[in-house]
Amino acid sequence: xxxxxxxxxxxxxxxxxxxxxxxxxxxxxxxxxxxxxxxxxxxxxxxxxxxxxxxxxxxxxxxxxxxxxxxxxxxxxxxxxxxxxxxxxxxxxxxxxxxxxxxxxxxxxxxxxxxxxxxxxxxxxxxxxxxxxxxxxxxxxxxxxxxxxxxxxxxxxxxxxxxxxxxxxxxxxxxxxxxxxxxxxxxxxxxxxxxxxxxxxxxxxxxxxxxxxxxxxxxxxxxxxxxxxxxxxxxxxxxxxxxxxxxxxxxxxxxxxxxxxxxxxxxxxxxxxxxxxxxxxxxxxxxxxxxxxxxxxxxxxxxxxxxxxxxxxxxxxxxxxxxxxxxxxxxxxxxxxxxxxxxxxxxxxxxxxxxxxxxxxxxxxxxxxxxxxxxxxxxxxxxxxxxxxxxxxxxx
Numbered sequence: 001x002x003x004x005x006x007x008x009x010x011x012x013x014x015x016x017x018x019x020x021x022x023x024x025x026x027x028x029x030x031x032x033x034x035x036x037x038x039x040x041x042x043x044x045x046x047x048x049x050x051x052x053x054x055x056x057x058x059x060x061x062x063x064x065x066x067x068x069x070x071x072x073x074x075x076x077x078x079x080x081x082x083x084x085x086x087x088x089x090x091x092x093x094x095x096x097x098x099x100x101x102x103x104x105x106x107x108x109x110x111x112x113x114x115x116x117x118x119x120x121x122x123x124x125x126x127x128x129x130x131x132x133x134x135x136x137x138x139x140x141x142x143x144x145x146x147x148x149x150x151x152x153x154x155x156x157x158x159x160x161x162x163x164x165x166x167x168x169x170x171x172x173x174x175x176x177x178x179x180x181x182x183x184x185x186x187x188x189x190x191x192x193x194x195x196x197x198x199x200x201x202x203x204x205x206x207x208x209x210x211x212x213x214x215x216x217x218x219x220x221x222x223x224x225x226x227x228x229x230x231x232x233x234x235x236x237x238x239x240x241x242x243x244x245x246x247x248x249x250x251x252x253x254x255x256x257x258x259x260x261x262x263x264x265x266x267x268x269x270x271x272x273x274x275x276x277x278x279x280x281x282x283x284x285x286x287x288x289x290x291x292x293x294x295x296x297x298x299x300x301x302x303x304x305x306x307x308x309x310x311x312x313x314x315x316x317x318x319x320x321x322x323x324x325x326x327x328x329x330x331x332x333x334x335x336x337x338x339x340x341x342x343x344x345x346x347x348x349x350x351x352x353x354x355x356x357x358x359x360x361x362x363x364x365x366x367x368x369x370x371x372x373x374x375x376x377x378x379x380x381x382x383x384x385x386x387x388x389x390x391x392x393x394x395x396x
């Protein structure tokens with residue numbers, strides 16, 4: 001993790017905080033208020049007990065396994081998880097990023113990335129970056145079955161402490177290797193947000209892109225960071241402080257011309273990168289408040305469907321069929337449905353079955369051709385064991 005000096009940028013603050021209005025959304029607050037101090041403290045304690053998390057060590061692998069089990073316990077499935085493996089710096093040790101994908105309902109191919117690293121250097125890294133990890137986990141837990149317009153990727157990077165190797169590998173080998181290139185709405189990075197024991201920890205630093213190479217997305221990053229600051233005020237008791245982004249896992253994305261923002265503690269620990277980076281030197285209540293702000297901001301950036309949330313009309317597994325309307329192909333998002341096999345069928349307005357296919361060991365996203373179907377309204381049916389999910393499909 002970066003070592004931030006107490007230097008903050010105030011220029012542009014007036015510009016950033018004018019001309020923009022965000023409203024409080026009760027449905028978002030209802031989710032935020034389910035954030036658990038018990039979970040945050042327990043996750044920090046468990047993260048600390050896993051030890052020094054360096055490349056090629058059992059603790060790093062054990063932490064990866066711990067993360068996977070956490071996501072599974074929240075209702076995510078193995079199909080939603082991806083391990084991105086790589087080596088670096090002449091070492092044969094294999095490191096892994098963990099990516100958990102939740103598909104959006106309107107813009108399934110556009111992603112909000114919520115990320116932070118889980119490796120450590122010098123010690124257990126309970127603040128740097130168990131604090132960010134705990135906030136991401138609690139956000140993923142509470143958004144598991146919340147419908148969002150945009151897709152979300154919760155990413156736990158390794159290799160950050162040795163030079164942002166995990167995030168750089170992900171950008172070059174996944175983001176840019178996707179055809180077409182992965183469409184990223186925003187990268188929201190959390191690194192060292194645990195506060196300092198014995199201090200008044202009531203402010204979170206919000207980071208925006210001020211880099212000149214490239215500078216193309218500086219204005220968009222400023223806008224998103226202003227929205228982040230507003231979310232902090234709307235959904236947590238914290239104050240905000242505006243600063244600049246550097247030397248953490250959002251930087252490979254920044255260099256790739258993506259829009260970035262981030263959180264960093266305002267009172268900076270003196271225990272980072274040392275054997276004393278322990279929970280006893282942190283403020284877990286502050287970490288809890290940062291998690292609340294993270295949840296509110298993620299709901300905002302991914303555009304959670306407040307009407308559906310309030311009416312409780314969304315299916316519990318987040319299954320979706322897209323694009324809808326469709327023309328040539330239809331994608332089936334399995335969401336968090338806990339099955340390996342399912343049957344998908346399409347029924348026309350006369351009740352005739354016009355398509356039926358079975359998927360074995362289904363991936364998170366499967367694709368069927370609808371090019372031969374006539375224009376009109378159909379019913380899509382996903383049958384998986386006792387689970388039957390139906391949705392209207394429009395063919396153009």
